[in-house]
Amino acid sequence: MNKLTHNNSRTADMIRTKSRLIEILDWVAMFVILSVLVFAMWSSAQAIQPEKKSSTAKSVGLDRLSQQLPLGLTRDGIHIPADNPLTPEKVELGRLLFFDVRLSADDSVACANCHSPEKAFADDSRVSTGINGRAGTRNTPAVINRVGNAEQFRDGRAATLEEQAKVPLINPSELGMSSYDAVVEKVKGISGYRDLFERAFGRDVNVDDIARAIASFERTIVSWDSRWDQFITGNVAVLSDSEMRGLIVFQGKGRCIQCHSGWNLADEKYHNIGIGWDSPEPDEGRFAVTKNDKDRGAFRTPTLRDVALTGPYMHDGRFDTLEQVVDYYSNGVIANPYLDVEMRRSNLSLEETLEFYSKENRSERKGLPVQQLDFTPQDTADLVAFMSALAGTGWQDIGAPDSFPQ
Numbered sequence: 192m193n194k195l196t197h198n199n200s201r202t203a204d205m206i207r208t209k210s211r212l213i214e215i216l217d218w219v220a221m222f223v224i225l226s227v228l229v230f231a232m233w234s235s236a237q238a239i240q241p242e243k244k245s246s247t248a249k250s251v252g253l254d255r256l257s258q259q260l261p262l263g264l265t266r267d268g269i270h271i272p273a274d275n276p277l278t279p280e281k282v283e284l285g286r287l288l289f290f291d292v293r294l295s296a297d298d299s300v301a302c303a304n305c306h307s308p309e310k311a312f313a314d315d316s317r318v319s320t321g322i323n324g325r326a327g328t329r330n331t332p333a334v335i336n337r338v339g340n341a342e343q344f345r346d347g348r349a350a351t352l353e354e355q356a357k358v359p360l361i362n363p364s365e366l367g368m369s370s371y372d373a374v375v376e377k378v379k380g381i382s383g384y385r386d387l388f389e390r391a392f393g394r395d396v397n398v399d400d401i402a403r404a405i406a407s408f409e410r411t412i413v414s415w416d417s418r419w420d421q422f423i424t425g426n427v428a429v430l431s432d433s434e435m436r437g438l439i440v441f442q443g444k445g446r447c448i449q450c451h452s453g454w455n456l457a458d459e460k461y462h463n464i465g466i467g468w469d470s471p472e473p474d475e476g477r478f479a480v481t482k483n484d485k486d487r488g489a490f491r492t493p494t495l496r497d498v499a500l501t502g503p504y505m506h507d508g509r510f511d512t513l514e515q516v517v518d519y520y521s522n523g524v525i526a527n528p529y530l531d532v533e534m535r536r537s538n539l540s541l542e543e544t545l546e547f548y549s550k551e552n553r554s555e556r557k558g559l560p561v562q563q564l565d566f567t568p569q570d571t572a573d574l575v576a577f578m579s580a581l582a583g584t585g586w587q588d589i590g591a592p593d594s595f596p597q
């Protein structure tokens with residue numbers, strides 16, 4: 192009987208949520224139309240001309256960018272520097288460079304080795320490996336929807352995609368070239384590339400244009416129109432019951448939405464959620480950029496779009512499955528003095544809190560108590576189901592070139 196009542200109130204909750212959603216659909220639709228209009232005006236000003244693309248150009252993402260934006264992403268949210276407007280020529284040149292192993296010291300590694308189109312532009316190893324099998328220190332993030340943020344890298348140390356694109360070229364654990372000059376000389380040695388740089392930029396190869404082309408290509412790698420997007424734009428039947436329950440946990444008890452918010456399910460801000468603080472030397476994360484103590488161990492909230500495909504998870508790649516991630520949030524959060532306030536809303540009793548602040552514990556400098564969300568197995572399964580509804584489309588259209596410039 193109890194169970195029944197409980198189920199009924201759950202169902203009633205779900206129905207209420209659904210009808211509230213239907214109420215907001217009107218302004219949602221208005222918002223979509225406005226966003227599309229604003230973007231259409233903006234894109235003509237930016238001289239995006241997909242119709243001019245050459246027959247070999249596979250700039251599907253560019254078409255998408257100029258025609259459609261996901262709900263909540265507006266002109267202000269799009270980051271394209273004024274000195275690097277998107278053009279089909281740059282996008283196609285960037286795609287060639289992104290997939291070309293000749294940009295590495297020993298012709299063995301391209302950007303796409305770690306950011307693989309089969310893995311939503313991430314890879315499946317804990318930490319990735321560059322030339323000569325050299326391992327890096329962090330897990331490879333999925334390069335999707337990066338058009339929606341200026342800062343790049345998990346700690347935000349690159350101010351733009353252009354700035355980011357240069358770094359892997361000379362990182363000894365990635366493409367491993369000795370200098371930017373060496374990269375330019377190598378690319379210049381391929382006459383096909385010289386022609387393409389001339390067409391895209393009207394000048395000879397240089398490292399900033401290499402970065403501009405790669406960044407332009409990356410801006411077209413998008414993931415939108417997931418079942419989640421369909422749901423919030425009015426197709427409320429598209430989520431299964433389990434996914435609906437997962438959404439309710441995501442926004443309610445789980446408080447995931449505090450950080451995984453907005454059109455990209457990421458606030459693009461930096462938080463210490465405790466990952467790495469069980470090791471003797473935790474990765475300092477955002478602190479390296481700001482030198483501000485409060486940023487120790489903070490990393491940018493990653494997007495959850497296509498997250499089912501992009502494991503292992505977290506900056507150190509410690510979790511292989513989404514269930515493990517959810518268990519961490521539920522009862523595993525690692526205490527430390529810099530833990531984000533959102534991870535500290537404990538449900539300890541007064542007695543337990545006092546015990547926590549006892550002298551011995553204080554001297555361990557563990558920080559404040561951590562959250563215990565105590566998810567049930569059903570909550571966990573539902574959250575994971577909800578996250579799988581975030582699988583989108585766009586990036587699947589982009590693959591390796593059939594051939595490279597000679």
Ligand code: HEC
Pocket residue numbers: 289300301302303304305306319320321322327329330331332333334337342343344345346352355356359360364365366405409
């Ligand atoms: C050996 C594997 C490897 C190679 C090769 C590689 N990357 Fe990465 N990439 C990574 C890792 C690991 C990170 C995260 C590093 C960090 O945040 O400190 C990253 C981060 C990025 C980011 C930032 C994404 C974000 O969410 O902030 C972009 C963009 C990117 N790489 C593009 C490229 C480009 C362009 C190339 C080729 C010029 C390239 N990568 C080559 C492993 C690789």
Ligand code: HEC
Pocket residue numbers: 441445446447448449450451461462463464466490491492493494495498501503504505506507513516517520531533534574
């Ligand atoms: C305080 C902000 C915050 C909250 C709340 C939060 N997250 Fe996160 N989430 C992050 C950050 C930051 C990372 C990356 C941490 C790292 O790499 O060390 C992350 C990583 C993840 C990842 C791994 C993504 C990847 O590509 O590696 C998943 C999945 C995830 N969170 C799901 C959730 C779920 C589910 C909830 C709710 C139960 C939640 N998060 C609550 C900030 C948050």
